[in-house]
């Protein structure tokens with residue numbers, strides 16, 4: 488089986504998310520972890536490095552180029568392969584000689600800076616083709632393969648050791664099913680992309696809850712090569728309310744033998760990624776008995792020292808409670824499951840049926856609120872800054888619920904409507920985005936219907952701007 492020590496199996500991190508790219512000190516910390524943990528691959532492809540996509544044709548200015556050079560060197564010193572990713576897909580004209588020259592120009596600049604390995608990404612781009620390109624190649628896939636093969640072969644003349652990875656326009660099962668990029672896109676890639684070039688794949692979905700061996704084997708037969716998993720499990724760029732510090736999970740250990748690499752594209756906020764990385768490393772090293780929850784517990788204990796405070800030490804149980812609330816996209820941690828169940832019962836049942844739930848709620852939500860407050864005491868300020876907005880929101884909701892439950896628990900207030908002085912209309916859950924979110928109701932099967940609020944909002948006499 489492939490292991491991280493085996494350089495042919497790519498294991499590591501892809502900085503491939505939207506939002507603020509990681510800072511130099513953050514990348515340094517990442518490299519020291521990667522070295523210690525035996526991860527061999529770092530892909531540089533932040534969507535919002537303006538030279539990665541929008542200005543893909545322009546060379547990096549001198550200062551940025553020097554920064555890249557030092558990053559490449561630092562990877563080499565840590566035994567990590569640096570891959571540079573370029574995303575020309577927003578507006579490339581495949582038949583344009585000058586666009587091909589621009590691609591080669593960028594590769595040349597990076598080769599000069601010491602980079603050897605490259606990714607060409609065609610994810611998240613308009614699914615429309617220039618009419619001239621369409622006439623010449625007939626399909627997106629054929630045009631992309633032609634350009635990528637061309638640049639790859641040119642690069643080999645400069646550096647025969649160079650390796651390439653390609654991200655297709657449909658890069659997950661759902662997109663392939665919807666024929667994003669055109670019919671038989673992946674079949675064309677399988678036949679026409681140089682067999683030495685690897686192909687990225689995120690699994691059945693962009694954010695895949697599970698990736699099975701059968702799934703990737705099926706793809707391998709179409710793409711004629713095992714895929715490299717671009718794993719968005721703990722990416723959070725698509726949701727400003729959440730982050731994910733739950734364990735790497737939903738991928739059986741046998742997956743490692745069925746792909747040619749796994750790279751994590753994690754939370755945009757670097758300080759929140761310790762547990763995702765640490766548990767990923769455990770997964771890579773595990774034998775058949777991989778247990779994500781046990782790995783999470785162990786990784787949280789290792790993460791705890793990052794939460795050194797200027798006051799009393801934080802307890803592991805409290806950190807786990809907070810972590811359980813920001814676990815995985817499709818799964819809450821145990822304590823969050825319990826908190827949700829207890830709270831939901833309290834809100835929906837009459838006081839006479841509460842039993843032990845009131846006490847359980849007060850104890851759990853109280854501890855959680857205190858833990859959120861304690862984050863303000865962290866010595867590592869970037870960690871606090873990364874957490875702050877999310878846990879502020881959690882505190883607000885817990886506080887409101889606690890007030891509501893207290894009100895409900897008092898028979899003398901049965902006929903008094905509940906209000907909170909700290910949760911006032913429009914400053915609390917206010918703004919256009921919140922109102923837009925209220926218009927459509929999302930259902931567990933993925934469908935949407937107009938929400939009851941949508942109808943109410945249209946009724947005369949209900950003005951969003953009235954105080």
Ligand code: GDL
Pocket residue numbers: 503504505534610611654658689693717719722723724725752
């Ligand atoms: C994507 C983007 C990625 C982003 C992620 C999560 C790929 C190949 N591309 O679709 O840049 O971070 O979703 O939002 O995954």
